[in-house]
Amino acid sequence: MPAKTLLDTAKALTSGDTVTLALSGSGAGEGLIGFEGAGRRTTTRLLEGDLPKYRTLFPTEFNSVAVIETAPFVEAVKRVALVAERNTPVRLSFEQGVLILEAGSSDDAQAVERVDAQLEGDDISIAFNPTFLLDGLSAIDSPVAQLSFTTSTKPALLSGRPAMDAEADEAYKYLIMPVRLSG
Numbered sequence: 001m002p003a004k005t006l007l008d009t010a011k012a013l014t015s016g017d018t019v020t021l022a023l024s025g026s027g028a029g030e031g032l033i034g035f036e037g038a039g040r041r042t043t044t045r046l047l048e049g050d051l052p053k054y055r056t057l058f059p060t061e062f063n064s065v066a067v068i069e070t071a072p073f074v075e076a077v078k079r080v081a082l083v084a085e086r087n088t089p090v091r092l093s094f095e096q097g098v099l100i101l102e103a104g105s106s107d108d109a110q111a112v113e114r115v116d117a118q119l120e121g122d123d124i125s126i127a128f129n130p131t132f133l134l135d136g137l138s139a140i141d142s143p144v145a146q147l148s149f150t151t152s153t154k155p156a157l158l159s160g161r162p163a164m165d166a167e168a169d170e171a172y173k174y175l176i177m178p179v180r181l182s183g
Contacts, residue, residue: 001033005044013037057175059157062148064121066094067164070145074137076101076113081130083109089127089179094119094147103130118164126152127179136174152178 013019016038024032034043076099080090083104093100099117104110126149137145142160146168149156158174161167 001044001046009035009042009044012040012042016040057155058173059148059150059154062121062150062157064094064119064124064149066099066120066124066147066149067118067161068099068115068145068147069164070137070140070143070160072115073099073145074134076115077130077134077137080111080113081134083111084130085109087129089181090130090133091125091127091181093123093125094149095123121149124149124152125181126156127181128156128176129179132176136176139174140169140172142169153180154178 013035019035019037022034022036024030024034031046031048032043033046034041036042077090080101080103084090085104088103088105091102093102094117096119097116099115101113101115102111136158140158140160142162144161144164144166146159146161147156148159155175155177158176159168159170159172161169
């Protein structure tokens with residue numbers, strides 16, 4: 001269904017304890033969805049068409065896997081992103097035992113942060129839009145973040161872990177596209 005309609009419906013129905021969902025069957029009214037809750041009722045159309053084959057975008061093999069505590073990582077990205085100009089990426093350099101975050105390229109504003117990180121595999125330097133990276137980190141809702149890489153120009157896979165020595169939680173995966181670094 002259209003995202004804006006779903007968002008508006010969710011906001012309108014937050015005051016109730018339960019929400020009833022109804023999908024139309026075959027025949028008249030095909031392609032409709034209805035919601036009822038908190039004394040309110042809404043109906044909207046479902047979108048037609050096939051969803052993209054998104055599963056093919058997820059890499060299956062990785063050259064590097066980094067594990068970082070989420071809270072210090074988020075705070076470091078926020079601090080470094082303060083000096084990043086509009087649409088300027090945050091550069092991440094993963095080496096054994098450390099992640100170095102950098103942003104800004106002028107003499108006026110530059111930031112460098114170091115965060116402890118475990119890295120299995122090859123060292124890698126990659127850049128991301130800080131807003132997209134922070135969105136992914138907030139969505140995993142885990143104390144530990146895992147970033148899996150193939151190369152610095154291919155999508156990275158962000159997932160959560162309950163602990164540094166635990167396996168990644170496969171219930172939620174966030175695919176993040178890198179920004180090409182110049183030079």
